[in-house]
Amino acid sequence: MKVEEQPLTPPVVGMSTGAVAQRLGVAAGTLRSWERRYAIGPAVRVAGKHRRWLPDDIARLEEMCHLTGQGVPPAEAARAARVKAAGAFGFEDDAPATGGRAPGGSAALPLGPVRAECRGLARAAVRLDGDAVEALLDRAIEDHGCVVAWEEIIAPTLHAAGRKWASAGKRYIEVEHLLSWLVSSTLRRRYEPRPPTRAGVRPIVLACAPDELHSLPLEALWAALTERGLPVKMFGPAFPVEALIEAVRRVGPSLVVVWAQARPAAGAALVSAVEGVRWGVRGARSHSTLLVAGPGWNSVPQAGTRRLTGLRSGLTLIEQRLAN
Template structure:
């Protein structure tokens, strides 16, 4: 039930204890059995608390509505119960149910619930599906929300981003054995680029497949990137940029020109660029990662070649 609603299990127990928002019928043992009317009360409770209504008032309204004695449109809550600026929901559109649960938990700033939902999404679906169908749509909706509401809801986007990053890093153990014969894949953000979450998702997905990866994170200076390529000798280099990097064409040329290995048998690392920042760099258009799933396919093909 907690997963379905996007709240922590402790929150559900607290609501049941404090406000009598729980199963109407209890059975012997430690299990709770939720009937459709119980679920409807909880969904209304989540809806109202997500709008900023105090829990006690939200519980009263949810119970009355379930009993047919309360209509939200005709019996508005007291003045000041709801924040101005419309409902505190994220503009998601048609998405998976897990995405809506994650969005509700993020709007409530319920960090425990967000972490639990992120863990479950990756465990159930793997990094690719979890990122493309659950995490990324929620992040984009959070960004659109605070962009359209001034500085309001920016805390939702910050909390969600931090927890996504923490979850991806925490779940770093590869499922298959590492492919010892493959040279490492080097991941870095372009100089000045601080948005690294999509690159962290790629790191997690590659690690999930047992591929050796070295992550250098946000805003790696060009000289440091070139030195890292020389020292690591990677099979592939992926550089992410949300905004156009400074001296982008020169950076591409410098990385592609590096050779590594013993004299007489030196190799080039294949360079891949990712992110909208490379859209206007003609030299970078030959090898682009345009999404996590398609990017993984391209990487696997290059490694096989």
């Protein structure tokens, strides 16, 4: 009996819109809008509707992202991207000179070997595309959780932005500031308010040293502790020693974490002052365990074994202290 041969289903090729958006650091809705308005869509569709972007399609989008990041109006950028792509196949290239292709070239952040999500976030930040940055931050936290999102995606991008403006005559300060603000607002939006779920644990107090204005790493710790269901009270940047002592006395925390990016003034005195606080009723007074975080404590001998050296390892140390 002859068996009829079944037609082979052609393999699905190319990347989905979501994957391309993540790679380029733009919102998926932005890609669909560009396709509708400027005819810069993919060459392949699966089952009639599902878009599949081929390397040539992605190259056009990269050029589009680069040009819009340079301030070129979207319609003109799309036309130039199409012409430049055509020029790669032997047609005349009349695209305006822009000083290189994105997302590489002189405008790219110095990332090194990192995750694809990190590169997408960096591209969106350089373009000052706040909507795309927020969407990528949300997706990173949703997919990976706070610790991985911070250590492998957010922090490398922030560090690269800082290196970029330090080496470019402070030209990229706006990129770092926008990214920092959106990271902070995203963490607070996703993790507050969220009631603690760990019963029987006294609050953990987080504060920056009195002269420390950079609180973003401490906010990441706050988010990670909140994600684990622990009760946390955040007091933010530049918290005076007297106010920290009063907060410890009133809250009665299990742990106090003080962050310092630069060496804190009178760091040894701060350690002694916080550790000397006793709270609770007479006859049953207790004290909190002080931990310190940030490179500012590296040269403070009194910091000792109290130092948290990273978010993941810091969480492990905190859990160990809570278990004792």
